[in-house]
Amino acid sequence: MNLEPQSTEPPEKEPWTIKRLLDWTAEHFEKRDTDNPRLRAEVLLAEALDCPRIELYTQFATVPSGDSLKNFRSWVKRHAAGEPVAYLVGSKEFYSLKFSVDTNVLIPRPETEHVIIEAIEAVKSLGLSVPRIADVGTGSGCIAVTLATQLPASQICAIDLSRAALDVAQRNANDHNVGANIQIIESDLFAEVPDQQFDLVVSNPPYIGTAEQNTVADSVRDFEPHVALFAGQEGMDVIRRLVASSVERLSENGYLIVEISPFILERCQALIRETSGLEWVKLVNDYSGHARVLVARRVMG
Numbered sequence: 001m002n003l004e005p006q007s008t009e010p011p012e013k014e015p016w017t018i019k020r021l022l023d024w025t026a027e028h029f030e031k032r033d034t035d036n037p038r039l040r041a042e043v044l045l046a047e048a049l050d051c052p053r054i055e056l057y058t059q060f061a062t063v064p065s066g067d068s069l070k071n072f073r074s075w076v077k078r079h080a081a082g083e084p085v086a087y088l089v090g091s092k093e094f095y096s097l098k099f100s101v102d103t104n105v106l107i108p109r110p111e112t113e114h115v116i117i118e119a120i121e122a123v124k125s126l127g128l129s130v131p132r133i134a135d136v137g138t139g140s141g142c143i144a145v146t147l148a149t150q151l152p153a154s155q156i157c158a159i160d161l162s163r164a165a166l167d168v169a170q171r172n173a174n175d176h177n178v179g180a181n182i183q184i185i186e187s188d189l190f191a192e193v194p195d196q197q198f199d200l201v202v203s204n205p206p207y208i209g210t211a212e213q214n215t216v217a218d219s220v221r222d223f224e225p226h227v228a229l230f231a232g233q234e235g236m237d238v239i240r241r242l243v244a245s246s247v248e249r250l251s252e253n254g255y256l257i258v259e260i261s262p263f264i265l266e267r268c269q270a271l272i273r274e275t276s277g278l279e280w281v282k283l284v285n286d287y288s289g290h291a292r293v294l295v296a297r298r299v300m301g
């Protein structure tokens with residue numbers, strides 16, 4: 001890859017304006033089969049220039065230089081080689097909020113927003129004034145922090161077995177001014193969580209089976225933390241333990257809301273059916289029509 005103006009035409013004839021940088025980079029990414037190549041180019045350039053993305057459009061004729069251009073070129077090269085944009089720029093938008101990310105946490109995905117939508121609906125249906133929520137496998141904290149911003153009276157335990165991930169979650173909680181709502185707990189599921197009941201257990205656990213490892217994009221497998229992705233041969237190792245331990249922790253009528261994939265849907269349905277104390281409520285499809293979130297409910301007796 002070469003972004004040097006000299007490589008094509010003399011710079012004085014055709015300078016590397018913002019418009020030209022974006023056009024060239026989007027085309028470069030497109031050749032590598034990435035989706036949304038233009039958006040990726042814009043996110044990288046906006047971050048390199050430290051300006052909102054929309055501002056690029058009002059500055060089309062500007063010719064960037066110095067460190068910002070150097071950073072941009074280096075990011076373009078690294079992204080073309082597979083490194084995710086979010087790790088390069090250190091952040092990702094989720095539910096219209098900006099979350100810090102690094103390679104210790106999964107990059108928040110739009111599908112996970114369905115967990116938020118279902119959790120808010122569950123809190124409404126329970127008529128709770130102070131919802132007690134456990135977010136198991138919090139990673140960047142995108143679920144816990146978003147719920148705290150949407151449900152300001154909530155008390156949330158954000159749990160993860162990765163200390164490094166919890167540091168990112170804490171930073172995000174502070175940045176969004178919801179640190180007081182969120183207790184950060186380093187724990188394997190509920191093992192280290194003080195004995196208490198929750199109205200909601202929400203989770204986006206690792207659910208990719210080693211059998212489907214080859215279906216995972218290289219940029220995901222090579223850069224995102226494997227503890228956030230893989231869960232045994234069938235992808236069920238964490239979910240099985242999560243379902244069993246959630247029964248103990250949910251209050252009567254409390255909701256279990258878990259992100260899943262179509263690969264494990266049938267096994268999850270069977271698991272909920274055979275778990276005494278839980279009843280199946282519904283399955284939610286994501287924006288692409290894939291099975292994505294299961295909702296179950298704690299029933300007594």
Ligand SMILES: C[S@@+](CC[C@H](N)C(=O)[O-])C[C@H]1O[C@@H](n2cnc3c(N)ncnc32)[C@H](O)[C@@H]1O
Pocket residue numbers: 105106107108109112136137138139140141142143159160161162165187188189204205206207227228229238
């Ligand atoms: C798929 S990521 C989800 C991160 C974040 N909640 C999101 O939706 O983007 C799963 C997270 O679960 C954590 N995790 C995996 N096994 C766990 C366990 N047994 N107990 C607690 N956390 C676990 C991983 O460290 C990772 O941060």
